[in-house]
Amino acid sequence: MENITAALTYHDRTKHRPQRYAASLGYMDWATQPDPFRRYEGAPLIALAHTEITPPYHLLFGPEPLPAAPVCFESISQLLRYSLGLAAWKSAGGSTWALRCNASSGNLHPTECYLLTPPVSGIADKAVLSHYAPREHALEMLHTYEGEPLPQGTILIALSSLIWREMWKYGERCWPYCQLDAGHAAQSLKTAAAMLGWECELLSVETDEIGRLCGLDQLERFDEHERESPDLLLRIGQSAPFAFPDTPALPCRANRLSPSHHAWPAVEAIDTAARGIYPASAPILRPRRLPLPSRSAGEIILKRRSAQMMDGTGISEAVFRQILDASLYCRNAPDITFAIFVHNVAEIEKGLYIYVRNHEERETLRAAMDPEFDWNDCGEGLYLLRSLDYRSTAQRISCNQEIAKEGAFSFGMLCRFSPVLEEKGAIGYKNLYHQCGMIGQTLYLEATSLGLSATGIGCFLDDEFHALLGLRDQRYQSLYHFTIGRAIVDTRITTLPPY
Ligand SMILES: Cc1cc2nc3c(=O)[nH]c(=O)nc-3n(C[C@H](O)[C@H](O)[C@H](O)COP(=O)(O)O)c2cc1C
Numbered sequence: 001m002e003n004i005t006a007a008l009t010y011h012d013r014t015k016h017r018p019q020r021y022a023a024s025l026g027y028m029d030w031a032t033q034p035d036p037f038r039r040y041e042g043a044p045l046i047a048l049a050h051t052e053i054t055p056p057y058h059l060l061f062g063p064e065p066l067p068a069a070p071v072c073f074e075s076i077s078q079l080l081r082y083s084l085g086l087a088a089w090k091s092a093g094g095s096t097w098a099l100r101c102n103a104s105s106g107n108l109h110p111t112e113c114y115l116l117t118p119p120v121s122g123i124a125d126k127a128v129l130s131h132y133a134p135r136e137h138a139l140e141m142l143h144t145y146e147g148e149p150l151p152q153g154t155i156l157i158a159l160s161s162l163i164w165r166e167m168w169k170y171g172e173r174c175w176p177y178c179q180l181d182a183g184h185a186a187q188s189l190k191t192a193a194a195m196l197g198w199e200c201e202l203l204s205v206e207t208d209e210i211g212r213l214c215g216l217d218q219l220e221r222f223d224e225h226e227r228e229s230p231d232l233l234l235r236i237g238q239s240a241p242f243a244f245p246d247t248p249a250l251p252c253r254a255n256r257l258s259p260s261h262h263a264w265p266a267v268e269a270i271d272t273a274a275r276g277i278y279p280a281s282a283p284i285l286r287p288r289r290l291p292l293p294s295r296s297a298g299e300i301i302l303k304r305r306s307a308q309m310m311d312g313t314g315i316s317e318a319v320f321r322q323i324l325d326a327s328l329y330c331r332n333a334p335d336i337t338f339a340i341f342v343h344n345v346a347e348i349e350k351g352l353y354i355y356v357r358n359h360e361e362r363e364t365l366r367a368a369m370d371p372e373f374d375w376n377d378c379g380e381g382l383y384l385l386r387s388l389d390y391r392s393t394a395q396r397i398s399c400n401q402e403i404a405k406e407g408a409f410s411f412g413m414l415c416r417f418s419p420v421l422e423e424k425g426a427i428g429y430k431n432l433y434h435q436c437g438m439i440g441q442t443l444y445l446e447a448t449s450l451g452l453s454a455t456g457i458g459c460f461l462d463d464e465f466h467a468l469l470g471l472r473d474q475r476y477q478s479l480y481h482f483t484i485g486r487a488i489v490d491t492r493i494t495t496l497p498p499y
Contacts, residue, residue: 398460
């Protein structure tokens with residue numbers, strides 16, 4: 001009960017309000033900007049391969065999985081290259097920065113990835129624990145296990161948050177951004193696994209166990225402000241039971257990312273409260289449509305970019321519905337409904353809509369929202385609540401960001417909230433953000449495959465949006481916003497190859 005109260009308190013405290021944004025420094029402290037790349041000093045580095053040939057994107061979401069690739073050096077290389085690897089280097093005005101396959105709030109990339117792989121020729125002749133180094137596209141070897149700790153062909157992938165990276169810029173509201181980013185990273189891994197015909201399952205395990213497996217509990221190896229918090233564990237391979245192997249004291253120390261730090265105790269409090277047994281949901285959702293033929297998955301993943309400006313032009317109804325349906329590829333994200341501002345979709349009236357992804361939610365949603373809404377059934381889970389031009393409202397609610405107005409549509413991911421916390425505890429709060437992030441990464445890729453662009457929006461006025469929907473309590477809360485349309489490309493920025 002105590003940890004639920006901690007989550008509710010943190011959530012309320014870190015909402016952006018028109019007169020008072022969540023607490024942060026209020027300026028960019030460039031002197032303490034964190035290094036975006038974690039490295040372990042002294043850990044042997046194994047360079048991974050750069051594979052170019054990947055299957056068409058739409059085949060990843062068809063009724064049948066692709067034939068499974070063997071677990072080998074090349075397939076593990078491809079998994080990481082197209083999930084958490086670099087997508088490009090960008091350069092403008094004398095600065096250069098890397099973009100990655102997974103989107104990240106502020107491009108700060110708090111998510112770190114650890115792997116437990118079986119003996120694989122080219123990596124190690126024993127099972128190993130490694131850390132993925134995206135700049136080098138390489139594995140840093142942290143520990144070699146004696147014996148065979150996992151069932152044959154199984155790979156475990158752990159994701160953790162290096163919260164300081166987001167805290168540096170966003171202050172108290174950084175924790176949701178870390179969790180959304182972890183969801184983006186998890187979905188990136190699931191997509192890259194599907195390219196190899198691999199099932200990639202989120203496991204219901206104790207988060208502290210994940211930390212122990214990766215040596216994150218060995219606190220002396222990290223600067224005290226730059227520790228990592230375990231988020232989730234993915235498994236590739238058969239769903240046979242296994243016991244976590246013991247990870248002994250690891251010799252390698254983590255690099256230091258910033259010379260000094262700012263503390264935000266509210267973040268530490270929520271991060272401590274939101275630990276426990278991870279509530280992995282069953283895959284209950286099912287897309288209604290078949291994916292449209294597309295280019296190769298690798299090309300789409302590397303081309304995905306967040307739009308910084310959009311041109312306000314429209315899209316067809318078929319494309320709109322295809323994108324909404326693609327959110328159901330995230331079959332394990334049943335707690336999210338979309339509250340959509342349709343700005344410019346041919347054949348669809350401008351207005352406020354609800355897209356019910358999980359039809360079991362419809363009546364409870366309806367009861368929780370403004371009783372004056374129309375609820376006109378537009379088919380496939382889409383309901384028109386009110387016809388109106390919501391462009392300026394969308395911009396205002398998205399902290400005045402024009403992309404929310406200039407997209408063909410923008411929306412908030414409305415989550416079943418207090419009931420999830422009551423059922424699952426504060427770790428359910430964490431999982432809701434992961435669900436939103438997974439949907440976000442999927443929609444980025446779907447938009448790219450359809451020749452469009454998207455942008456995740458973490459900066460929004462929470463309760464303004466809730467008031468607009470007539471929500472009066474905590475049964476539903478919007479945890480992530482998103483916009484999809486046509487990007488205006490900034491030609492002043494130069495693109496360089498990732499490797
Ligand atoms: C959780 C999350 C929140 C974001 N919030 C915003 C936002 O409020 N405004 C914005 O312009 N971009 C936002 N972005 C986009 C990021 O800035 C973008 O992902 C990052 O700069 C990396 O660029 P890329 O997506 O092209 O790789 C967000 C992205 C994520 C994943």
